[in-house]
Amino acid sequence: MKRVAKSVAIPTIIFIGAILITTWPSAQDVEHSPPGYAGSQRCKVCHYKIFESWSKTKHASAFNVLKADETANPKCLECHTTGYRRGGFGSDGLAVDLKGVQCEACHGPGQRYSQASVMRQPEVSAKLGLVAIDSLTCVQCHNARSPAFKGFAYKAGLQTGTHSQKRVTVTTP
Ligand code: HEC
Ligand code: HEC
Ligand code: HEC
Numbered sequence: 134m135k136r137v138a139k140s141v142a143i144p145t146i147i148f149i150g151a152i153l154i155t156t157w158p159s160a161q162d163v164e165h166s167p168p169g170y171a172g173s174q175r176c177k178v179c180h181y182k183i184f185e186s187w188s189k190t191k192h193a194s195a196f197n198v199l200k201a202d203e204t205a206n207p208k209c210l211e212c213h214t215t216g217y218r219r220g221g222f223g224s225d226g227l228a229v230d231l232k233g234v235q236c237e238a239c240h241g242p243g244q245r246y247s248q249a250s251v252m253r254q255p256e257v258s259a260k261l262g263l264v265a266i267d268s269l270t271c272v273q274c275h276n277a278r279s280p281a282f283k284g285f286a287y288k289a290g291l292q293t294g295t296h297s298q299k300r301v302t303v304t305t306p
């Protein structure tokens with residue numbers, strides 16, 4: 134009896150092991166693959182007033198200030214587009230327009246969180262890519278690597294640089 138059990142058990146363990154080895158990494162890849170960018174047109178559907186307000190900021194037109202030869206310069210695209218080299222602007226096969234500093238440059242790539250059912254649950258949104266904004270979010274671009282840099286004041290920048298909103302939580306100076 135014991136011998137039979139063993140002779141069945143060992144191939145079974147090997148079989149299950151083989152399944153785990155072949156399927157585990159791909160399952161992990163899916164979970165850890167960066168969430169994609171949806172583009173501001175997607176956000177506009179539900180956040181129309183904020184979209185309109187953002188459209189009037191310099192962020193919305195940040196791509197347009199680049200001269201023709203600069204629009205292909207990685208050293209400019211990094212801060213004048215959304216998600217450059219992070220699965221956003223310029224990625225292969227990307228269909229959405231990600232020129233300028235769009236919603237997702239501050240709020241995080243939104244393909245997974247930009248559904249009403251998800252957005253109504255802050256913890257779920259956060260797990261699916263919605264970012265808690267602080268001064269570091271801005272300093273990714275507002276720093277001395279910018280040829281136009283003249284210093285950056287976070288609180289003042291929030292008032293003039295983002296968009297109208299009912300609620301602004303300033304958590305860091
Ligand atoms: C299908 C509709 C829909 C789309 C598309 C959508 N949102 Fe939302 N969003 C919501 C709803 C609903 C809420 C929750 C509002 C509430 O609870 O008062 C919300 C809340 C938010 C919040 C506040 C979250 C919080 O915890 O306070 C942010 C920031 C946000 N959305 C950003 C975005 C961005 C950026 C995009 C585009 C990538 C986007 N949303 C696309 C419906 C949407
Ligand atoms: C590290 C991010 C970053 C990089 C890289 C960057 N910029 Fe900018 N750029 C900014 C920011 C932020 C501003 C807004 C001004 C400020 O407060 O620094 C800006 C403003 C500008 C302006 C607005 C006009 C002005 O002078 O105020 C122009 C034009 C410009 N950048 C061109 C470029 C070009 C051309 C390149 C590539 C050679 C480039 N930028 C690279 C972040 C960057
Ligand atoms: C330059 C950065 C930046 C950009 C670009 C930006 N936002 Fe925001 N957004 C913020 C900040 C900062 C807040 C306040 C965050 C907080 O309350 O913690 C905010 C808040 C929000 C909220 C919550 C508003 C509320 O009343 O609670 C929504 C929804 C939102 N943004 C949507 C958008 C959409 C849609 C776009 C693009 C059309 C966009 N944002 C572009 C920085 C940005």
Ligand code: HEC
Nearest residue numbers: 191192194195198212213234238270271274290291293294
């Ligand atoms: C992806 C890069 C990026 C991020 C992230 C970013 N910005 Fe900007 N910001 C820019 C660029 C580029 C410009 C210049 C656009 C132009 O002059 O056409 C700019 C312009 C501005 C301006 C107008 C400056 C002026 O000279 O009038 C303000 C204010 C500002 N940003 C505030 C913020 C704040 C606050 C945050 C964070 C909540 C933030 N930005 C996040 C790239 C960025």
